[in-house]
Amino acid sequence: MTPQSAEATKTIKSVARQTVLKMEHVTKRFGGLVAVSDFNLDLKEGELIGLIGPNGAGKTTIFNLITHVIPITEGKMEFYGKDIANLTTDRIIRLGVARTFQNIRLFSNMTVRENILTAFHAHLKSGLFTAVAFLPKYKNEEEYFQQKTLELMKEVGIEHLADNISSSLPYGLQRKLEIARALATNPKLLLLDEPAAGMNPDETLELNQLILRIRDKYKLTVIVIEHDMKVIMNICERIVVLDHGVTIAQGTPIEIQQNPLVIKAYLGAGDEDA
Amino acid sequence: MKRRTKVLLSLTLIIAIYVFVYFSELYMDPFIKRILNTGLIYAILGVSLNLINGFTGQFSLGHAGFMAIGAYASALLYMSPETKMSNFFMIPLISPLDRIQIPFFWAIIIGGLMAAGAGFIVGAPCLRVRGDYLAIVTYGFSEIIRSLFNNLQNITNGPLGLKGLPTYTNLWWTVSWTIITVIVIKRIVDSSYGRALKAIRDDEIAAENLGINLFKHKVLAFVVGSFFAGVAGGLLGSLLMTIDPNSFSILFTYQIIMIILLGGLGNITGSVVVGIGFAFLMEWLRFVEMPMNIFGIEIPGILGMRMLIFSILLMVTILFFRQGIFGKVEFSWEGVAKLFQKKKVKE
Amino acid sequence: MGWSLFMQHLVNAISLGFVFGLVAVGYALVYGVVKLVNFAHGDVFMMGAYMMFYASVLFGFPWLAAVIFGIALTALLGVGIEKVAYRPLRKYPRINSLVSSIGMSFLLQNFAVVVFGGIQRSFPVPEMMKKTIILGEVRIQSVSIYTIIFSILVVLLLTFILQKTRIGLAMRILSTDFDTARLMGINVDRTISFTFALGSALAAVSAVFYALRYPQIFPFMGQYPGSRAFIAAVVGGIGSIKGALVGGFLLGMLTVLLPAAFPEYSGYREALIFALLVIVLVFKPNGLFGQEAGEKA
Numbered sequence: 001m002t003p004q005s006a007e008a009t010k011t012i013k014s015v016a017r018q019t020v021l022k023m024e025h026v027t028k029r030f031g032g033l034v035a036v037s038d039f040n041l042d043l044k045e046g047e048l049i050g051l052i053g054p055n056g057a058g059k060t061t062i063f064n065l066i067t068h069v070i071p072i073t074e075g076k077m078e079f080y081g082k083d084i085a086n087l088t089t090d091r092i093i094r095l096g097v098a099r100t101f102q103n104i105r106l107f108s109n110m111t112v113r114e115n116i117l118t119a120f121h122a123h124l125k126s127g128l129f130t131a132v133a134f135l136p137k138y139k140n141e142e143e144y145f146q147q148k149t150l151e152l153m154k155e156v157g158i159e160h161l162a163d164n165i166s167s168s169l170p171y172g173l174q175r176k177l178e179i180a181r182a183l184a185t186n187p188k189l190l191l192l193d194e195p196a197a198g199m200n201p202d203e204t205l206e207l208n209q210l211i212l213r214i215r216d217k218y219k220l221t222v223i224v225i226e227h228d229m230k231v232i233m234n235i236c237e238r239i240v241v242l243d244h245g246v247t248i249a250q251g252t253p254i255e256i257q258q259n260p261l262v263i264k265a266y267l268g269a270g271d272e273d274a
Numbered sequence: 275m276k277r278r279t280k281v282l283l284s285l286t287l288i289i290a291i292y293v294f295v296y297f298s299e300l301y302m303d304p305f306i307k308r309i310l311n312t313g314l315i316y317a318i319l320g321v322s323l324n325l326i327n328g329f330t331g332q333f334s335l336g337h338a339g340f341m342a343i344g345a346y347a348s349a350l351l352y353m354s355p356e357t358k359m360s361n362f363f364m365i366p367l368i369s370p371l372d373r374i375q376i377p378f379f380w381a382i383i384i385g386g387l388m389a390a391g392a393g394f395i396v397g398a399p400c401l402r403v404r405g406d407y408l409a410i411v412t413y414g415f416s417e418i419i420r421s422l423f424n425n426l427q428n429i430t431n432g433p434l435g436l437k438g439l440p441t442y443t444n445l446w447w448t449v450s451w452t453i454i455t456v457i458v459i460k461r462i463v464d465s466s467y468g469r470a471l472k473a474i475r476d477d478e479i480a481a482e483n484l485g486i487n488l489f490k491h492k493v494l495a496f497v498v499g500s501f502f503a504g505v506a507g508g509l510l511g512s513l514l515m516t517i518d519p520n521s522f523s524i525l526f527t528y529q530i531i532m533i534i535l536l537g538g539l540g541n542i543t544g545s546v547v548v549g550i551g552f553a554f555l556m557e558w559l560r561f562v563e564m565p566m567n568i569f570g571i572e573i574p575g576i577l578g579m580r581m582l583i584f585s586i587l588l589m590v591t592i593l594f595f596r597q598g599i600f601g602k603v604e605f606s607w608e609g610v611a612k613l614f615q616k617k618k619v620k621e
Numbered sequence: 622m623g624w625s626l627f628m629q630h631l632v633n634a635i636s637l638g639f640v641f642g643l644v645a646v647g648y649a650l651v652y653g654v655v656k657l658v659n660f661a662h663g664d665v666f667m668m669g670a671y672m673m674f675y676a677s678v679l680f681g682f683p684w685l686a687a688v689i690f691g692i693a694l695t696a697l698l699g700v701g702i703e704k705v706a707y708r709p710l711r712k713y714p715r716i717n718s719l720v721s722s723i724g725m726s727f728l729l730q731n732f733a734v735v736v737f738g739g740i741q742r743s744f745p746v747p748e749m750m751k752k753t754i755i756l757g758e759v760r761i762q763s764v765s766i767y768t769i770i771f772s773i774l775v776v777l778l779l780t781f782i783l784q785k786t787r788i789g790l791a792m793r794i795l796s797t798d799f800d801t802a803r804l805m806g807i808n809v810d811r812t813i814s815f816t817f818a819l820g821s822a823l824a825a826v827s828a829v830f831y832a833l834r835y836p837q838i839f840p841f842m843g844q845y846p847g848s849r850a851f852i853a854a855v856v857g858g859i860g861s862i863k864g865a866l867v868g869g870f871l872l873g874m875l876t877v878l879l880p881a882a883f884p885e886y887s888g889y890r891e892a893l894i895f896a897l898l899v900i901v902l903v904f905k906p907n908g909l910f911g912q913e914a915g916e917k918a
Binding site: 327331333399402403405406407409410411413414415417418420421422424425524528531532535539576577578579581582584585586588589592593596 | 656658705706709710713715716717719720721723724725726727728730731732734735739844848851852855888889890891892895896898899902903
Binding site: 067069088089090091093094098099101105106107108109110114117118119120121122123124126128131132133134138141142145181182184185 | 458469470476477485
């Protein structure tokens with residue numbers, strides 16, 4: 001275990017914390033195909049957990065289920081005790097869940113700044129009339145958003161590219177932008193889908209530090225889907241392993257690394273990355 | 275540039291425009307005035323359709339339907355009872371419409387509001403429908419309106435239409451409404467709501483996953499866009515002095531689509547300039563439909579040549595100028611300032 | 622309504638249903654393969670009618686030859702339009718292609734006004750199609766019979782092409798998964814060209830039967846059948862051939878039987894049909910037979 005995650009584990013084990021996300025017996029079927037089978041999760045505030053598994057294991061599907069991009073077939077899902085199984089995606093986001101995408105879904109026609117600014121809209125309190133008439137209430141909100149956008153850009157280190165079109169950014173920075181944008185929705189739960197994809201080892205190290213930093217600074221709970229073990233093993237306190245929709249193991253990084261089932265299903269291939 | 279400076283500059287521009295209107299109303303050739311009025315109405319139509327299609331990325335083909343609602347609603351309100359009686363000679367107009375007469379301004383507003391209401395009714399269910407289908411469904415709505423208006427003789431006078439509409443439309447009204455349309459829609463687009471609309475256009479799923487309620491915002495675009503379409507319809511009716519259901523067909527909508535394409539999807543300046551330009555271009559192109567004498571050879575006028583040339587222009591734009599003539603370039607005071615700076619440097 | 626009158630209306634409805642069905646199928650074929658709402662389909666239909674007209678009237682072709690010539694030319698026209706107006710825009714967002722098809726529709730209509738003239742022309746109807754067949758008390762137009770018979774033949778031919786030929790297979794694969802098809806070595810460009818050729822030919826065939834019923838042809842004649850094609854294809858399930866046929870049928874039936882059953886409301890027919898379209902789409906966004914094809918994260 002690295003110094004970073006050891007430190008993290010010490011902190012969380014000491015306090016009894018709220019349950020952020022509870023998923024019970026969640027199953028997703030597409031016609032005859034079972035994409036996710038009997039998935040259970042009890043996620044406590046402040047935890048940073050990893051979700052790993054071979055391609056097609058159902059990891060992104062879990063994210064899609066949490067944010068209701070697709071509905072669950074069976075099971076229960078609660079966010080801070082509130083049943084979210086039947087809420088719309090945008091409602092769930094506004095409750096405090098944010099996610100990034102495996103394939104990066106930035107607004108390619110907008111600048112870096114605009115991408116992040118857009119994310120603040122979810123929490124805009126001014127009505128349309130107030131905004132159009134540029135009344136003081138709106139003016140203040142807009143200024144606040146602009147200021148926060150600058151802070152977030154600085155947080156991930158892209159403020160010097162603020163007015164560049166987002167699609168012109170190098171891949172690694174696009175991923176960081178997506179994270180900054182997700183943070184703009186003021187989330188309590190952050191779902192990161194393969195944030196390290198396409199990054200070199202230096203960038204990956206930066207990413208690890210970024211994730212830990214924002215987890216602490218913004219008081220987040222984080223689930224990370226990753227294939228890159230340099231991320232998972234170094235920052236995650238707990239890891240859930242999926243294979244063909246079934247949870248085959250759950251535990252600390254050391255436990256997972258030594259679990260024969262996991263090694264058989266997945267880590268055999270993963271070792272080449274780590 | 276400071277916001278206050280921009281506001282002051284804009285106000286100055288507006289005052290200058292009104293001065294122009296004052297003198298135009300007195301001295302401008304009536305023929306040119308009519309074209310200008312038409313052009314401004316096209317500008318309103320273009321900017322309002324651009325809000326729906328260009329900024330929110332919802333491909334609506336229903337604009338003519340909203341225009342028709344605005345045109346008829348306002349006409350039935352500002353027409354005098356006598357004019358109404360002479361129009362509804364076959365089947366009388368229902369009460370109390372046959373007796374009502376209200377000032378032009380309010381009639382236009384109500385026309386716009388009714389069109390906005392239709393925008394809500396159309397928008398709400400239609401937006402469940404996938405992108406390409408939305409074009410067909412909104413087209414369907416436009417045709418439903420046309421069919422209804424052709425049949426509800428006791429309200430619309432059917433295919434005979436309404437004739438003898440008083441001419442209230444003049445530059446004061448068209449310019450004012452154009453200014454209002456541009457200001458309101460520009461404010462929406464530049465605000466947080468505009469960012470949400472553009473996000474929906476760029477990537478609906480990403481927008482939704484940032485907490486943006488797709489439905490609410492799409493309906494918003496529809497309602498605002500159709501309000502101004504209704505206003506434009508009302509203004510057009512009073513300009514042309516006659517309206518009938520069949521002039522508000524899908525072909526009219528196609529023309530507005532062409533205007534926003536040529537001006538640039540999502541470009542307000544483009545819609546205004548091309549809208550006004552379209553009216554003048556159509557008039558100017560009339561000459562190709564007149565007999566001409568080239569090098570002593572008499573070429574007979576060919577009817578429909580105007581629209582053919584316009585269609586070719588349109589295809590060229592679609593294929594080679596996908597961003598329209600103006601692309602992403604919008605009028606801005608900063609841009610104007612830069613122009614002056616460049617000039618200074620040259621000197 | 623008497624039995625004989627009802628039978629007449631029914632035959633009428635069925636034959637019109639086939640006409641609308643064929644136009645719809647041609648349109649649905651293109652949508653299924655390229656996912657393009659081809660607003661110009663109705664105008665290709667119109668061009669087909671004119672080409673047959675000119676072949677017969679100007680060049681003196683015998684009727685059948687004129688029809689075949691017209692169908693072939695229309696197929697070529699379809700291929701040409703695809704190459705010029707749709708292919709270059711394939712790599713850009715869908716709205717560009719949509720707008721291009723609208724522009725193409727506009728162009729074809731205005732072209733027809735200038736080149737063919739705005740006044741109506743009379744489509745040549747061969748003698749044998751002008752007859753009325755009398756069965757007891759029922760009077761049936763021979764046109765209707767010919768329409769039904771030949772439409773069925775066309776549908777069978779189309780089914781054969783789609784199910785039993787290589788190009789048909791290619792078309793079906795493309796309509797299911799565009800990207801995989803490419804990887805499987807299917808010549809995408811050629812398949813799409815063929816699809817347009819086939820779709821346009823179908824438009825021309827339906828134009829024949831339509832023009833035989835309503836012999837007055839004019840540049841904007843494609844608007845109405847074209848809109849029927851949309852409605853039929855969308856209600857039936859966009860991209861589904863079977864759905865387009867069923868949708869076309871439904872429309873044909875409604876178009877004839879509604880005014881016959883409720884003559885007072887005949888003027889509202891259009892409103893009702895479009896209302897039907899909207900209602901179906903709202904409750905079954907993918908049409909009656911369409912598949913759920915969603916794009917998620």
